[in-house]
Amino acid sequence: MKRKALSFVLRVGIPAAVIYLLPFVYPNKFFIDVLQQVGYTWILVAGLNLLVGYSGQISLGQVGFFGLGAYGSALVAKHFHVPVPLAMLTGVALSAAFGFVVGLLALRVRGLYLAMVTIATGSLVEILANRWTSLTGGPMGIADVPRLTVGGAKLGPVEYYWLIAFTGLLVTLGLYNLVRSRFGRTWLAVKNSEIAARALGIDVLKWKVGAFVLNATLGGLAGAFFAHQNSLFTSDTFTYDVSVRSLVAVIIGGTGTMIGPVIGSALVIGLPTFFRQLYDYYLLLFGGILLLTLLLLPDGIGGAVARLWKSFRGKARTAQLDRPEGSQAPLPDFLRRTDGPPVRLEGLSMFFQGVKAVNNLTMTIAPGEVHGLIGPNGSGKSTTINVITGIYTATAGQVSLGDETVTSRAPDQLARLGMTRTFQNIQLFTDLTVLDNVLVGFHRHMSAGYIAHLLRLPSALREEAAFRERAMAILQFVGIDHLAGEEAKNLSYGQQRLVEIARALATEPRVLMLDEPAAGLNNVEVHRMTALIREIARGGITLLIVEHHMEMVMELCDAITVLNFGEKIAEGNALQVKSNPKVIEAYLGGDDVISLLNGEVARHVGD
């Protein structure tokens, strides 16, 4: 309770008091005007911060959203004589719609190209503002923009500043709620590994566009506040500089931090204003200060504050990272069902520029069985999993899941049908803790919406708590519940594999494909992993395992398919496969090989 009160004071009380008191510090018109500018820039930057820091996208076209919000609101208020708040909402809606379009365009490109696309969409608005003079007035500006009134009286500059700044605070608090809910988690997951996010059933496209729309909404709101700040504004405001300054504010403020946008905005607006008396030198000084901040505080001011806060709060601990015990609990009940559906491949082929990675493969994974897929390196095992799970589009052939043909469906659609996987080259969400990684896995089972999380409604909190409990149960099952709070990137390789399995289990799959679950484990750990997979199979989950550790394959698998050069060379139970001369020649090698790799030590000491 005490911590809650402290956090309320820190996050709401102090900021609100500062916002309220600032105009009294220096009560002149110019200063209040600067405060207003900082206020709406804060809102603009908060949206961009979410886009960059959480969804992993970038926008250098913030001026577009800002401009649409401003012109939309001003023109509607002026020409249609609607109340200003309503006009502002129109501007926001216009900007949000534009954000949707930009978001869709953004899906086709990433990185530098995305930056280019957003520069283009931003300059589109810039050009319209400048050239469509009959509508916007261009550089001559729009005059007589209606102002916000309360009870017939115009809002004074200080009151208008309060309105903007308190809106900024509310926006920040809302975003804070959002990013520590499943929304923030999902965005970070998409940012860290799109492929893994999709395999867990996340519709990556929807989430990326959603982030753009949210960013555009806030950009539009900032623009609307700007439009009604004075009774006149011109197109001179809407230049590329707005976009650049927004991004600079995000970065020096501290990307992805909640305190960052307000600090960044205060700096990018305040510093140039403060140094303006120095005429020719002010840009030099401004640039110098930005450069220094970036050099000294690589994760921004907000990042530095967060680090200080952590070291102040966190107690030193020596985590015992290699606890020897294995699984601490049986498979949780919610994962036990009747047998999962069979998976059938018919004449499946996957060619890469003439390389026949998988060639005319027909096989059936029976309901609830553990099926092994083995073969030399480069024989097409991982490719087969990639085709089944929709990461590659098959060149020919069919995949069916139960009675349904699912050839070339997207990974997230397949995940929603109950099929998921782990990855040979581990694809964890490295910015998230172990627990959060698993919680992302529950994505398709969570239903609490946007508003519920924005406001932290009890329904959202209840759902979060319930799934947290389930996630802990799964972590206990795989034996790493003591690592729940660790960042995933700090774990050892073998532990990361367990996180991946836990995360896959969280989707409550009916079919699970494991790509080399034993890689990076020593022989004793392999035994533990074998027991774990056997327990998963007992839950009725249909399993396909690609693995080179023969002891594990032979012990676990009801049936084994052997590939070589993309074609099936053998199939059968462990005994049949083990004694097949073709398999021995292409893959297994002699008995001495197997016994050495299985760890003869173990046998010497009678393990």
Place this chain on the structure above:
Amino acid sequence: MLAIENLVVDYGKARALHGVSLTVRQGEVVALIGRNGAGKTTLLRAVTGLVPATAGKVTVAGTMATGLKPNRITALGVAHVPQGRQVFADQSVADNLRLGAYLVYRDSKRVQQNLEREYRRFPRLRERKEQMAGTLSGGEQQMLAISRALMSDPKLVVMDEPSMGLAPVIVMDVLKAIKEINQSGTTVLLVEQLAAAALSIADRGYVLQNGQIQLEDTGKKLLQNPDLIRSYLG
């Protein structure tokens, strides 16, 4: 060749290595084994300067390496075969190998010789030399990572689980290759999960647990040590 004294490494507030000391003598193969999370990878990364040491000392052939940047340590003749391969996915197999020869790139004859030598070691790489490394299978990437490390004729190679993701027959090839690399004069520090396999080719071995060395002995003696599995790997 390599001397580590009281090495301490922290990740944030978690201590990964608690004062580890070990030596690898010229011409040896030394195996480092232990369960997951024991600190094996961290130790290798500290040797090649990829993680900073909190305390302690690493010397390579008498030169103090602690605090040096990774590229300077590489220049001392230490090559790293990293866990998870880390090949340059968007470049061809041949270009990956040439990049491995970065330190000797002026000597084009030597680069060409070494390239041939590595193609002989893993003929699969020759077959795929024009292919982008990212399109190789996991096992092929592992071969590439090993060969890339050898391109600059290092004096000491540290290998982090070279057998990971390899088919059984290929694992044997890799073990033979390590032995061969060693016989041609390169010192090897090997982290490996296939403890028996690693110890069978190692002159000496260390067992790491919870960031501390628990056992040190010859490969043969460790292979026969009944405590090894029960206490330190399980």
